[in-house]
Amino acid sequence: xxxxxxxxxxxxxxxxxxxxxxQALDDPRPLLVNVREYLQRSTTERFLKQRSPQGNPWKxxxxxxxxxxxxxxxxxxxxxxxxxxxxxxxxxDDSLAFGTDRPYGAAMQFGATIEHAARSQQAYFKRxxxxxxxxxxxxxxxxxxxxxxxxxxxxxxxPARPWxxxxxxxxxxxxxxxxxxxxEAI
Numbered sequence: 511x512x513x514x515x516x517x518x519x520x521x522x523x524x525x526x527x528x529x530x531x532x533q534a535l536d537d538p539r540p541l542l543v544n545v546r547e548y549l550q551r552s553t554t555e556r557f558l559k560q561r562s563p564q565g566n567p568w569k570x571x572x573x574x575x576x577x578x579x580x581x582x583x584x585x586x587x588x589x590x591x592x593x594x595x596x597x598x599x600x601x602x603d604d605s606l607a608f609g610t611d612r613p614y615g616a617a618m619q620f621g622a623t624i625e626h627a628a629r630s631q632q633a634y635f636k637r638x639x640x641x642x643x644x645x646x647x648x649x650x651x652x653x654x655x656x657x658x659x660x661x662x663x664x665x666x667x668x669p670a671r672p673w674x675x676x677x678x679x680x681x682x683x684x685x686x687x688x689x690x691x692x693x694e695a696i
Contacts (some may be wrong), residue, residue, distance in 0.1 A: 534696065541691040542606045545684060546599030549608045552680055556673060557594040560586050563675035587618055588673055609674055621670030628663040632656050 522555065567577045571579070582588045593615055594615050599608040616622075633642050634653035643655050650656075676684065 520547065535692075538604055539601060539693075541688060542601045544600075544687055544691075548680075548683065548687065549676075550597055552596060552676070553597055553608075553674065557588065562672040563677045564672075565677065566672075568671040568673075569669040570685040587673060593618065593673075603623065603693060615674075617668050618643055618671055619674050620672075622668045624668070625664065626661075626664050628661065630658055630660045633659045646674060 596610045635655045636648045
């Protein structure tokens with residue numbers, strides 16, 4: 511055969527280093543576990559700061575919703591903390607899926623328009639001491655007055671409040687994590 515060539519196998523100093531790199535690339539699970547932990551911390555921190563991955567504040571709650579919200583009135587996307595507390599990262603052989611299994615997670619991330627059909631139902635009230643009917647709904651078992659009410663067709667708009675993703679700083683840190691993982695393999 512004319513010409514020249516060099517062969518590097520997985521023996522010798524260079525080949526040994528290449529072998530370790532190949533092994534690290536074949537099994538990225540240790541790196542993905544660290545990435546998952548970082549994303550968990552970073553996303554939880556964003557919930558507490560009430561900001562998108564790019565650092566933009568989330569759109570405020572509507573005054574109507576804020577007025578009837580009993581818990582965490584000053585917090586957006588946190589009623590009881592279920593969305594923030596259901597962040598999960600699932601690792602398979604060579605990838606990481608990070609997010610939530612809550613169906614409303616996508617509506618909060620991307621926004622949504624919900625169309626409500628007209629409906630009629632029985633509403634239950636409790637009378638005041640003077641005999642007048644109170645203006646707050648009560649459970650049927652505590653009620654002493656009921657009436658049929660009709661709620662017209664209406665639409666609810668939920669603005670997008672991005673909570674899932676990475677910032678430029680997150681991306682830079684994740685790249686450093688990958689570089690460190692590969693350098694440790696060598």
